[in-house]
Amino acid sequence: MQEELINLRNEAIAQISSVENTIDLEEIRVAYLGRSGKFTLLVKKIKDTPSEKRKEFGITLNESKNTLERLISDKKQEMIKSISEKRDWFDLTMPGSKLDLGHLHPLTKVLKEVKQIFNFLGYQIADGPEIESDYFNFEALNIPKDHPSRDTQMTFYVDTKGTDLKPSETILRTQTSAMQGRVMEKMKPPFRVLAPGRNFRYEQVDASHGFEFWQVEGFVVDKNIHLTDLFGTINYVLRELFGKEIKTRFATTNFPFVEPGVDTYMQCTICKGKGCSFCKNTGWSEIMPAGMIHPNVLKNAGIDAAKWNGFAFAIGLSRIVNLRYQIKDLRTLTTPDMRILSQF
Amino acid sequence: MLIPLSWLKEYVEIKLPLKDLMWKMTEAGLTCEVTKKVGDEVVLDVEVTANRPDWMSILGVAREVAAIQGIKIKEPKIKEIPAATANFPIDLIPNFDLFERWSAIVIKDVTIKPSPKWLQERITSMGHSPINNIIDITNYVMYELGIPMHAFDYDEISGQIMTLEKASGGENFTSVDGESYKLPEGAMIIKDAERIIDLAGIKGGQNSGIKNSTKNVLLHVTIDNPVLVRRASISMGLRSDASAIYERGPDKGGTVNSLKRAAGLILELAGGEIASKVIDFKKENFEPKTINLTFGKLKRILGIEIPESEIIRILSSLSLYPEKIKDGITCTVPTYRGDIKIEEDLTEEVARLYGYNKFPTTLPVGQVAEEKIPYFFDDSLILKIKDILVSCGYSEAKNLSLVSKALVDKFETDPKDYFKLINPVSLEYEYLRVSLIPSLVANIKLNPVDVLKLFEIDKVYLKTLKGANEKYRVAGISTGKDFRDFKTVIDIILSKLNIENCSIEFEVDKKYLHQSVAGVIKSGSHIIGEFGEISPVVLSAMEISGKVYCFEMDMETLEKLSYTKLFSSIPLNPPQIEDITLVLPPKTRVGEVMKAIKNSELKITNLELRDIYKDSYTFRVWYQDNSKNLTDADVKSIRDRILTLLKSKFGISLKD
Structure with a gap:
């Protein structure tokens, strides 16, 4: 019995030392040490061993099993190590198999960023009608009928036949500022509002004009809002969008719904102020008209202008997208050509 | 507005380098980004905002340039009108609803001839051609002082009477440059005893215009109703220097001064003698107004404390005659600054000349609204669906909301269901879309590729009796794939949004969808949208070959049905x-x-x-x-x- 055990052990050792892969090694382990392996079966023979030899047999059997387990484990480690050190040729330059993903429109991407920036500053997003009344688009904003400033916002009139809408009062909104009156007359201050959306102006189409374009209107009404807050907000937002190193400067302008009125120029991000076709060689881009809300606008909406004041601004979203990606022609954004879309 | 530099320099010295001055002007609101050359003359091209009629004149711009540089202007020397040597009768019948002010004078025995060289050069540098001494003088004085004026041939004013009327529409009128017009209703006209002699605020009449044979001249300076001038000039497509000034509302206090200036120049350059007293009909005495500015309000609006001395310096430089009062300043606002009406307007004057770019910057410190604002809009579901679609291989299109009648027809939709523009830029862009699908299908022609997947999420404009029902939709089209490959996207959207009890109805009312390969997607009794193949009739009209699958779903319904599913623990027993x-x-x-x-x-x-x-x-x-x-x-x-x-x-x- 003892001899049989030793022979079996030697046979196993010989097999372990000559084995070449981990699968064969595992087979050897099962053959000798598995549930019905040769050593496992020998354990059952202990009771057949004469009692005086039983102890010695037991000890040798245990030692043999331990030895084999150690040898197998060492062999396995050795083999894994040698596999990992072995350098086979493999072509890593093979392209991955194709998965066709789509592309988000750049307007979506930039608008998402803009909203995040303003959400952080406590603004809520509002969405309003594009088929708008003359009242909210103009009159609520201190722009009476026949006001010359309407020249810069030539208007599309909507045929109201078949509806109860008032003819000649129903237009396509020319500015998201139309949301000022809508929100203000329905809510008591304080509030901070961001109203993105599509606008329409009667303009002949060229590389820098379209009759449909996107704007983001923002306005704040509170107890003590200052011009310095407006400057600070504009600078903060433009830096978040275009990077800390951009330069801005402010100029006076006139819109009937603000006083004082502000125009924002950003140093052209494309030529860094040297002058290029984007900035019409001025080195600066007009980017965010703004101002302190005119007291008449607050009064029109039933807000006490002695108690509350605020600021408003508009961001030309299409223009921001163009600057971000250096797109020269505004029409690119409304041309769903995959050669354009797949770049985003 | 063009500002010839040599003319500007007659009234103000230019101390800053031109480029710096141009930026300072822009900063102060008189946008000046470009110069051009007319002969040897450098001309500034300034953009004048709608509130500043005074900047529609060389003198007005000179005042601003002086204030920016902190120096004084040299006012033009305007002589008093000499006494009349004759009394030519003229009867002006005022109507203050049409002309708030009407100042006039008659000059006799003038000699019509070309203007002297200096005057011709001034007119040329303003981009116009010199005509004769009288007309050139009226234009010169308008450019110099900012109020339009007109010279009539006195002897052509039949009955020596001038009345003001609104045109009833359709009248014939021939202007001084020989063009014929039909007048729109409401245009202001001046009539003599027989005929229309002037289209007020826009153009003079040929019949009463200055001719080479003109001997006697009636010169008038008027303040015309801005709204009526604007309406008539827009409807006739006639925008002139004069109409641009009238729309902004020029200096009501300055008519007589302009009359003096022009009369003086006529006597000097065309000879003649004064033949009437100065006629001056005015609705009221247009005099400087006083407006107060409190320091507290200034600080509240601007957010900085500007020293009192600086505030006074700025307001004086603008000739607003500031005087200290308790807690603030009172200003006397000249009649040419009609734009300054309220305290806020004075704060802008202080801020813009103090220099916007000297202000520190802050962020608002007030409260943030706790409740939801009206029109509150949460676009998180839109963004989620966009992400789902992108991962399904769809690319996002942005199409115009305005579509052509041709597209409306090709998709066999009823034009009566659409909102339509009264004044479209072109027939290509006349109808407001009621579905996103037609434009997406049209986009196929932009993309000659085997497989195309496009989507759009935006508004459609549904016409209802009460008005426009603007609804967000998500729509997509797919080419080059079979039905099952296409249908995946619908399954994924519905399952990612956890929309339950979905079913398909096989009857669709959209004619642009295939009769047998299209259906309505429902969840319970809610209609989510449609999907299926585009009708071969439509595709053939669009000249598109191959199958096109599409879907369109209503965002509001998706939003209503979509919900956040709670976690269910992993089953212990294997399937x-x-x-x-x-x-x-x-x-x-x-x-x-x-x-x-x-x-x-x-x-x-x-x-x-x-x-x-x-x-x-x-x-x-x-x-x-x-x-x-x-x-x-x-x-x-x-x-x-x-x-x-x-x-x-x-x-x-x-x-x-």
Whole structure:
């Protein structure tokens, strides 16, 4: 019995030392040490061993099993190590198999960023009608009928036949500022509002004009809002969008719904102020008209202008997208050509 | 507005380098970004905002340039009108609703001839051609002082009477430059005893204009109703320097001064003598107004404390005559600054000349609204669907909201269901879309590729009796794929949004969809949208070959039905999974079969269609019970129950 055990052990050792892969090694382990392996079966023979030899047999059997387990484990480690050190040729330059993903429109991407920036500053997003009344688009904003400033916002009139809408009062909104009156007359201050959306102006189409374009209107009404807050907000937002190193400067302008009125120029991000076709060689881009809300606008909406004041601004979203990606022609954004879309 | 530099320098010295001055002007609101050359003259091209009629004049711009540089201007020397040597009768009948002020004078025995060289050069540098001394003088004084004026041939004013009227519409009028017009209703006209002699605020009449033979001149300076001038000039498409000034409302206090200036120049350059007294009809005495500015308000609006001395310096430099009062300043606002009406306007004057770019910057420190604002809009579902679609291979299109009648017709939709523009830029862009699909289908022509997947999420404009119902929709089109490949996107959207109880209705009311390969997607009784193939008739009209699949869903309905599913713990007992192949009789809808299987047996936790071969459909079935491990016998009994059901309901049998 003892001899049989030793022979079996030697046979196993010989097999372990000559084995070449981990699968064969595992087979050897099962053959000798598995549930019905040769050593496992020998354990059952202990009771057949004469009692005086039983102890010695037991000890040798245990030692043999331990030895084999150690040898197998060492062999396995050795083999894994040698596999990992072995350098086979493999072509890593093979392209991955194709998965066709789509592309988000750049307007979506930039608008998402803009909203995040303003959400952080406590603004809520509002969405309003594009088929708008003359009242909210103009009159609520201190722009009476026949006001010359309407020249810069030539208007599309909507045929109201078949509806109860008032003819000649129903237009396509020319500015998201139309949301000022809508929100203000329905809510008591304080509030901070961001109203993105599509606008329409009667303009002949060229590389820098379209009759449909996107704007983001923002306005704040509170107890003590200052011009310095407006400057600070504009600078903060433009830096978040275009990077800390951009330069801005402010100029006076006139819109009937603000006083004082502000125009924002950003140093052209494309030529860094040297002058290029984007900035019409001025080195600066007009980017965010703004101002302190005119007291008449607050009064029109039933807000006490002695108690509350605020600021408003508009961001030309299409223009921001163009600057971000250096797109020269505004029409690119409304041309769903995959050669354009797949770049985003 | 053009500002010839040498003319500007007559009234103000230019101390800053031109480029710096131009930026300072822009900063102060008188946008000046470009210069041009007219002969040897450098001309500034300034953009004048709608509130500043005074900047529509060289003198007005000179005042601003002086204030920016902190220096004084040299006012033009305007002589008093000499006494009349004759009294030519003229009867002006005022109407203050049309002319708030009407100042006039008659000059006799003038000699019409070309202007001297200096005057011709001034007119040329303003971009116009010199005509004769009288007309050039009226234009010169308008450019210099900013109020339009007109010279009539006195002897052509029939009956020596001038009355003001609004045109009733359709009258014929020939202007001084020989053009003929039909007058729009409401245009202001001046009539003499017989005829229309002037289209007020826009153009003079040919009949009463200055001719080479003119001897006697009636010169008038008027303040015309800005609204009426604007309406008439827009409707006639006649925008002139004069109409641009009138729309902004020029200096009501300055008419007589302009009259003096022009009369003086006429006597000097055309000879003649004064032949009437100065006529001056005015609605009221237009005099400087006082407006107060409190330091508290200034600080509240601007957010900085500007020293009192600086405030006074700025307001004086603008000739607003500031005087200290308790807690503030009172200003006397000249009549040419009609734009300054309220305290806020004075704060802008202080701020803009103090220099916007000297201000520190802050962020608002006030409160943030706790409640939701009106029109509050949460676009998170829109963004989620966009992400789903992008991962399904769809690219986002942005199409115009305005579409052509041709597209409306090609999609066999009824133009009456659309909002339409009264004044479209072109017939290509006349109707407001009621579906996103037509434009997306049109986009196929931009993209000559084998496989195209486009989507758009935006508004459609539905016409209702009450007005416009603007609704967000999500729509997509797909080419070059078979039906099952296309349908994936709909399954994914509905399942990612956890929309339950979905069903398909086979009748669609949209003519642009295929009669048999299109349906309505519903969830319970809610209609989510439509999907299917575009009708071959539409595709042929669009000259598109191959199949085009599309879907369009209503965002509001998706938003309503979509919800956040709660977590369910992983079942402890493993499922039994098997593939079974069923033979479906012809015209059996496999979706209904699958629904019947899932609805009839709770222990079938998942079911997938793996393969279709002729009438054989192979499904993979997951059997699972949360309370115990299913045995082969359990599975068999479930399978048998299902097969019995399918047999009786659909006549389906197990494939041998």
